[in-house]
Amino acid sequence: AHARVSRRVTVIVDNLRSIYNVGSILRTADGAGLHHVFLCGITPTPDHPKVAKTALGAEKAVSWSYHPNALTVLAAERAAGAAIWALETRRDAQPLGPGLAPGNAGLTLVIGNENAGVDPAVLALADRIVCLPMRGVKRSLNVATAFGAAVYLITEAILAAPATSADDAAHH
Template sequence: MGLYEEHKAPRPASSPARPRIEVLVDNIRSIYNVGSIFRTSDGAGISHLYLCGITPTPGNPRLKKTALGADDVIPWSYHRNGFKMAETLISQRKRLWALEGGKQSVSIFSFDMDNAETPIVLAIGNEVCGVDPGILSLCEKIIGIPMQGVKTSLNTAVALGIAVYHLRLHDTV
């Protein structure tokens, strides 16, 4: 795989015209999580996936099996360095947010949305380490999902699903 790879897929004509949500997927290890991220992205109307670092790309039969064809309809691109991609997206006047737990995050259920017309790129990170600290340092907002149990995190694909559907449900983006 080279430094850059891109797959463009037009959204169906019936897709609603709304402000865009894109996702920067940085160093996700699991092929199955990435397949699930493609399926969730299709259902939630995500306009682009930026697959970065060690994140598997479509072409792998196991990813294709989990994605159930969503990898053919969601535009995506591969970038070796997630931090550099985040800088590029900010330079394109996109708003970079992170989905991350911890004390620095604000509950996704309680923060104020502003300027929803500007495209948002939601960064998600590695299953064990979370979002890269360098990427976090670039983020305008760090949002999290409050946890009620003993465990302090969710599966990354599950967390993304909760976040993007919450944002869509409240018609904020």
């Protein structure tokens, strides 16, 4: 049996355009054991038949909801005690890897638009901006691919971390 992620991990999917990316993200969220997927802004929902087709049933297995504005969701998640991490390709972003786990209150990861990235207003409210360590010539990945790699690095770090780790509420 696979270990379940004990801490609450959610994702805000903000203003994605691609139906196929959304379906892939829902499948990955289910596979990684995420607690909820917040689909925000222009992001297509599983009500669209092509999202459901790409998600291959994951839209029924993972909890999701639609919200017009990611900032409203972010505020509610922060009020619930979650650390807010934004996945973005910036020079000042902290690479995900072993030992980088959120505190006991849980985590909300934010991913943004395929071209524009995470909204600057959302980035300004993030506790931490994280990235994937890129070792090749290209400096970014497809958003669904990046989400998959990031969420597995995060959930594995949570599973490996002691349950008493300090909460990651400090702004970085």
